[in-house]
Amino acid sequence: MLxxxxxxxxxxxxxxxxxxxxxxxxxxxxxxxxxxxxxxRGPGGRLTRLRPRRARCRACxxxxxxxxxxxxxxxxxxxxVVGAALAAAARGAGFRLxxxxxxxxxxxxxxxxxxxxxxxxxxxxxxxALAAAAGPDPVMPAAAGSPVADAVAAxxxxxxxxxxxxxxxxxxxxxxxxxxxxxxxxxAPGWPPAGRNTS
Ligand SMILES: [Zn+2]
Numbered sequence: 034m035l036x037x038x039x040x041x042x043x044x045x046x047x048x049x050x051x052x053x054x055x056x057x058x059x060x061x062x063x064x065x066x067x068x069x070x071x072x073x074r075g076p077g078g079r080l081t082r083l084r085p086r087r088a089r090c091r092a093c094x095x096x097x098x099x100x101x102x103x104x105x106x107x108x109x110x111x112x113x114v115v116g117a118a119l120a121a122a123a124r125g126a127g128f129r130l131x132x133x134x135x136x137x138x139x140x141x142x143x144x145x146x147x148x149x150x151x152x153x154x155x156x157x158x159x160x161x162a163l164a165a166a167a168g169p170d171p172v173m174p175a176a177a178g179s180p181v182a183d184a185v186a187a188x189x190x191x192x193x194x195x196x197x198x199x200x201x202x203x204x205x206x207x208x209x210x211x212x213x214x215x216x217x218x219x220x221a222p223g224w225p226p227a228g229r230n231t232s
Contacts, residue, residue, distance in 0.1 A: 034106060035062075035088075036213045037099045044086055044099060053088065053099070056216065060092025068098045075103070075111040078136060102209040106217040108145075110137065115220065116188075116208030118142050119149055123177065123185035146181075148220045153180035159225040160187035163214055167194035 035056050037044045045064070047053050053062040068085040075081055086099040105112050114135060121131040132142035149156070157180070164173065164187065172193065174186035192210040196202065211219055218224035 034100050034217055035097045036102045036215075036217045037086075039101045039103050039209075041086070048086070048088060055090035055093060055095065056097065057095050058090060058093045060090040062088035062097065063091055065089035065096050071104075072109070073104045073111050074109055074114065076114055076117075076135075081111070100212075100217040102205075102213045102217075104217065105212055105219055106221045108220060110141075112208040112212040112219070113206060115145050116211065118145055119181070119185055122146050122149075123179070123182040125179075145220060149184070150181050152225070153184040155225050156184040156219075157187045160184070160191040160211075160214065164191040164194040167191070167198040 035053070037047075037053070044053075048062060048064045051061045051063075054060065055062055065087045068087050070082060070084045073081045073083055081103070083101055083104060085101065087096055088099055089096045100106060103111050103113065105115060108115060114137070117135055118128075118131045118137070121134060122128075126134075128143040128146050129139050131146070132139040135142065161173065172190060174183070174190045177183045177186045188211045189207055191214065192205065192207040195210055195214075196205060205213070215224055
């Protein structure tokens with residue numbers, strides 16, 4: 034899986050131009066049908082239908098789903114909504130309070146927070162490395178008081194560093210940047226991979 038911008042027109046243009054690279058071998062991706070439609074629940078419960086493009090690598094022949102950055106793999110809620118819950122937890126809110134603020138079921142939000150808390154240190158390390166790689170002079174977050182808060186602070190620092198390094202990306206919302214940097218896998222099993230670089 035690979036994350037791409039939300040605009041389908043722009044994704045088609047990049048596929049046609051040979052501008053998207055295979056995450057396995059860096060070969061050029063070509064369009065290869067579409068994945069099953071999914072519905073993503075955004076802030077305020079607004080629903081967005083996505084029909085992710087599928088692409089196949091011309092070199093290694095592996096197919097990849099091009100997931101829009103507003104979504105996360107295997108999550109029905111938008112990255113921005115999940116991120117708001119994680120940010121609330123970073124400020125000390127429990128799952129019930131975070132869920133009430135977002136109008137989401139407490140059990141759902143508890144699942145996000147548990148998954149994130151279980152990988153908070155690995156997430157912090159991943160995004161701190163990303164901020165450093167985007168450099169040259171990233172503002173490194175100070176210790177925020179809990180592993181979850183430190184991880185959320187590192188994500189925010191990485192988003193700032195990436196925006197400063199590549200201004201042509203325009204303003205990328207923090208949690209869309211987090212989705213993009215994690216390949217949509219922020220809360221998926223097996224992420225972040227140990228030792229993988231963050232290019
Ligand atoms: Zn490939």
